[in-house]
Amino acid sequence: MKLFITACVVAACVPATGPAAAQEKAAAITPKVLVVTMFEVPGDAPGEAQRWIENEKLTTRIAIPGLSKAFPDLLCNEEGLCLVTTAMGYANAASSISALVLSDRLDLSHSYILIAGIAGVDPADGTLGSAHWARYAIDGGLQWQIDARQIPKAWSTGRLGIFSPTPKDKPKPDYGTEIFHLNEPLTKRAYELSKDVKLEDGDKAKEYRAHYQNPPANQPPAISICDTVSTDTWWHGSLTSKAMNDWAKLMTDGVANYCTTQQEDNATLTALSRGAGMGRIDMSRVALLRTASNFDQEYPGQTPDQSLHAESGGFIPSVENAYLVGSRLTHAIVSDWPSWKDGVPAN
Secondary structure (H helix, E strand, O other): OHHHHHHHHHHHHOOOOHHHHHHHHHOOEOOOEEEEEOOOOOOOOOOOOHHHHHHOOOOEEEEOOOOOOOOOEEEEOOOOEEEEEOOOOHHHHHHHHHHHHHOOOEOOOOOEEEEEEEEEEOOOOOOOOOEEEEEEEEEOOOEEEOOHHHOOOOOOOOEEEOOOOOOOOOOOOOOOOOEEEOOHHHHHHHHHHHOOOOOOOOHHHHHHHOOOOOOOOOOOOOEEEEEEEEOOOOOOOHHHHHHHHHHHHHHOOOOOOEEEEEOOHHHHHHHHHHHHHOOOOOHHHEEEEEEEEEEOOOOOOOOHHHHHHOOOOOHHHHHHHHHHHHHHHHHHHHHOHHHHOOOOOOO
């Protein structure tokens, strides 16, 4: 146990020149698990990082050049669990993860990586506080877009693939970051480990979700496997949700079931995949969890702008549940490292 922290201290203190640089490289921090969160909030209310920091005793701080000025340190404990907070949005997520991947203070080549954050949720697939492990992350921003007031009458949306004739035509994956397929054995194992977690809920969330007519939106939060769409734009409303559902299915030949929307995951996964190409990351060890802080669309009788600005009561349950569900996976890995060190165990 102590060797992990000793390595951290040595790596933080040795100057990176001459023989000392070799010593620093030899003493690289080697997390068993790296948790990636996107934000923390000032004051008493927890953000995505706080419960991890408190409950996992992440008291060792290691400054990593290139991280966000708001969150400049990697936080670790003696058990081999570390956490980074990237700051929100594509640019921050990609930049912070790239800084970690390229840092000689870290050896992440055998680390499991859990992206754990909050999201909007499609009421057809979840409710406030629900938790969703992702198989696919689909970029919802790499599109052409025409204002809906000017689209052809035959089109259902003004969103279409780049260089595609219509919204129904699948574009070529020219960017290389349009779709990430997470390791299904790891996703399924994460779900099995966490499916019976008692999720947090709240009176305000219960009252708000009752406005939705059908399950699972009007039911207590639950845990599932589905898929997530990433985009920097905070879109909202049932029509855009349908367009994003159609986009996710189009890009995965009908396989993906969009349930959550968030700002960072394809950017984070792009930076990690670059690291994998350098032998610094193992993409088969990356898991993705999003918990629902709000619905992505209005309830019957409500307008999309009212829904967008509503205080639904889902925020606190979502940040609590991201930890409760995600920690089932991290605890399993850290506590039984011999079974996990060579890859996802069969059982």
